[in-house]
Amino acid sequence: MPLTLYNTLTRRLEPLRPRDPRRVTFYTCGPPVYDDAHIGNFRSFLAADVLRRFVESPLCELEGIGPGPRTVVHVMNITDVGHMTDDDQADGGGEDKMAVAGRRLLEQKKSGKLPAGVALDPNNPYDIARFYTMRFLDDAKKLGLKVAIEQERDPTLMPRATANVPGMIALVGTLIERGHAYVVGSAGSRVVYFHVPSFQAYGALSGNTLDALREGAGGRVASENQSGKRHPADFLLWKEDSTHVMKWDSPWGAGYPGWHIECSVMSAARLCGESGVLDPDALVRLRVPDAHPIIDIHSGGEDNIFPHHECEIAQSACAFNTSHAGPYAGMWFHPRFLFVEGAKMSKSKGNFFTARQLYSPAPDGKGIEPAAIRLELIRTHYRSNANFTEQGLRDSARMVERWRRFRDAALAGRGEGDAGARRACRDAFAAALQEDLNIAGALGELNGWIGRVEAPVPADAALLREIDAVLGVLELEPPSSAQTDIGVFIGCEADPAVLAKLNERVAAKKAKDFARSDAIRAELAGMGYQIKDVAGGKVEVRRG
RNA sequence: GGCCGCGUACCAAAGUGGUCUAAUGGAGCGGAUUGCAAAUCCGUUGGCGUAAGCCUUCGUCGGUUCGAAUCCGACCGCGGCCUCCA
CATH class of the missing domain: 3.40.50 (Rossmann fold)
Structure with a gap:
């Protein structure tokens, strides 16, 4: 289809x-x-x-x-x-x-x-x-x-x-010539309006036909702004205003489009x-x-x-x-619009985020990796009001990590794998997107396939790459990480105070003083650092 | 007042006439692993039942149909636009 x-x-x-x-x-x-x-x-x-x-x-x-x-x-x-x-x-x-x-x-x-x-x-x-x-x-x-x-x-x-x-000035000129726009006012305060009744199909996109606008206007179109307009719905093409911060010369005086x-x-x-x-x-x-x-x-x-x-x-x-x-x-x-924690985003509600607030490293930002932000923002159908939440962001981050593990394992794998399963996943993924970009359905197919592949092979990684060319998630920069001989710092700096605690914890663990080592872990959590022991005796540190 | 959209299990979110207790991810629970965690892997998460199986669920009520989460109607609830806003 x-x-x-x-x-x-x-x-x-x-x-x-x-x-x-x-x-x-x-x-x-x-x-x-x-x-x-x-x-x-x-x-x-x-x-x-x-x-x-x-x-x-x-x-x-x-x-x-x-x-x-x-x-x-x-x-x-x-x-x-x-x-x-x-x-x-x-x-x-x-x-x-x-x-x-x-x-x-x-x-x-x-x-x-x-x-x-x-x-x-x-x-x-x-x-x-x-x-x-x-x-x-x-x-x-x-x-x-x-x-x-x-x-x-x-x-x-x-x-x-x-x-x-x-180009805009030229186009306004064309519209005037063709009888779709007109100039009102005298030199110094001229305005060019588009004459809406001159375009039959006005309202086709939004349903706001001229009749509907007239009924719905309800006093919203302030009368003092109507002077000179031939129709209340006529809209501005050029405004002469020599005091404006950005202005350009035009046949209708210096002003702005x-x-x-x-x-x-x-x-x-x-x-x-x-x-x-x-x-x-x-x-x-x-x-x-x-x-x-x-x-x-x-x-x-x-x-x-x-x-x-x-x-x-x-x-x-x-x-x-x-x-x-x-x-x-x-x-x-x-x-459609994005909601944040269930409410329309607004600065006064405190649920307003710029992209850089999310991806900038702590303490300026939240240190969330861009791939997780991207996935969270694209994974809901575009015609639904998506709800952006902390929980959703965590879900997305885990999904990204899972895909990365799968890709790495696949690249290191050997053999042909299951070509039939690959074809089925590819077809199902594509079919979902063909249907008005059903991305949640497509992700379901992708995840289902990944879960079923027991021993991924390079051909699986190739399919994932083809799919990701559409999603654009794995191709993004992975989170920055800083290595020291004791820890791997993901998305944050190797803070000396943190390093000191990590060293103390290593010593405590060596002495089998687990009460002490757990207390240090809790202290770090209180400072906003999540840690986990990973292979090689190192500690992985994340902010958040 | 006009136009448009939405309501699915603990959460998010697919599913648009039968194969639906209903994909997928998260969360929960049980297990493996770990000093403990985290991560990972396996199993599991409506009710009753050892099981086969039976009963119940997709906002509410009603309708169409052999059969409905899926179609139709009414209702309830939520949201967007009509004014700057992605």
């Missing part, structure tokens, strides 16, 4: 049918960079990553095309334009988020909390964006996000919004050029036949469905389709 996915646009499971089976185009709405990305962001990005890895894999069969491997061009943007804190679709009120981040960084700098060696001017929004972009790329590579690894070779795969403003237009530009610019990036002139000349998707797959968190993706469809279809119809993307893929 070929790969089917739940398409948000049609609310049905549908086979994935790329326009060009040799080159599947995939666009993911990437992170804003005025703060560190949190594990909820990463759940969504990693779900997209697993999808692209699976589509690339020989395990994945596409309808009418057959099994892979195949190429996926995956683009993920970096939103480094500071959008507004109260960015309702009206006129962009509130404060620029980049400015808010600058104030926060300034405070951290004053209190000495910024990491040493960071050269950063908190008043410069480009500096702030660069700072968080680098941190995001670090996090993403640690967690095995393939696009972040690839962009080192081809930076165009992760375009920056600030580098694409000319609306927050939906960047994705319309960057997706088409990178994915519609056979190789490389379309320049603004080529972009405005781009014409896609009606009812043909401009890109094959588009992903983003469920909260992007409305208004962001709805507006993106309207812009892209009106700008690029010959008679201004959709659907822009053939397949809309929306992972």
Whole structure:
């Protein structure tokens, strides 16, 4: 059975049918960079990553095309334009988020909390964006996000919004020319709006049709923001504002772009050029036949469905389709929110984690190995609200260790093993993922097979490697470990105080003073170190 | 008010008409191993029974069916979006 996915646009499971089976185009709405990305962001990005890895894999069969491997061009943007804190679709009120981040960084700098060696001017929004972009790329590579690894070779795969403003200006111009956008206000305070009623299919993705919006508005669209708009649902394409922290010249005055237009530009610019990036002139000349998707797959968190993706469809279809119809993307893929310890993540509840808080070594972070974080974030079906818990993280860490043991034993094994069992596992694993990425089912098949193999052989390791090319777990860096002649320190430093205790414990054990040696173990546990005796007379030490 | 989704055993999570007391991981219990732990390996974890077997379970109630965790209806509960948020 070929790969089917739940398409948000049609609310049905549908086979994935790329326009060009040799080159599947995939666009993911990437992170804003005025703060560190949190594990909820990463759940969504990693779900997209697993999808692209699976589509690339020989395990994945596409309808009418057959099994892979195949190429996926995956683009993920970096939103480094500071959008507004109260960015309702009206006129962009509130404060620029980049400015808010600058104030926060300034405070951290004053209190000495910024990491040493960071050269950063908190008043410069480009500096702030660069700072968080680098941190995001670090996090993403640690967690095995393939696009972040690839962009080192081809930076165009992760375009920056600030580098694409000319394309946005060109596209806004096109939309005005084609009668889908209009300018209001006079020089100094001009605003360009997209005129929503000019796009018939508006609401198809989210169900928020113009009628529904009118009924549901319930006073939420503040009347003071409506001045000049021809329809309450019309949304911002360009705002003239000479006081803004980031601003660019345009035919409608110096200002900044609306927050939906960047994705319309960057997706088409990178994915519609056979190789490389379309320049603004080529972009405005781009014409896609009606009812043909401009890109094959588009992903983003469920909260992007409305208004962001709805507006993106309207812009892209009106700008690029010959008679201004959709659907822009053939397949809309929306992972759901992540909960933490049963509740929606929020800073005030204290259940808010950035990725680096989890993987950084103690005492700054929790010292959890990236492979365990990745597995925990991908192991729940992408359309369920996954619940991220300490317990789940421990489960995942153990599963990773079990796979590693199996792989190592297999590489050291001899013989052919059971080819039939391998084939059955491979088929069952693939079949589960073909069905709307049923990853829990696929992991069940994998674990069941691993449990049944009594004497693993190199061919088993090869299958595990093929499977892991999709999961992306074992290929991640194993936890750092520091060796001393007494202990192996996993994910933590060889603290002198700990070393002293370990030496004392060895002496106590030698003297068969087990009461003393157990007391030391308890003391270490009180200090946050778990220890266990391993082969060779050494002690394995872990934080946590 | 509108749109969408979810409710499975101790926990997480598969299963979408019979092979289901129901994959898989964790946790628990018993055993091997260990000075003790940890880790690992084996067995086991609804009830009764020595066993074969019988009875009961997949939010609740009802319906369709020879047969339902799986299909339909109602209800209860939970959540998301409609406004910045992955």
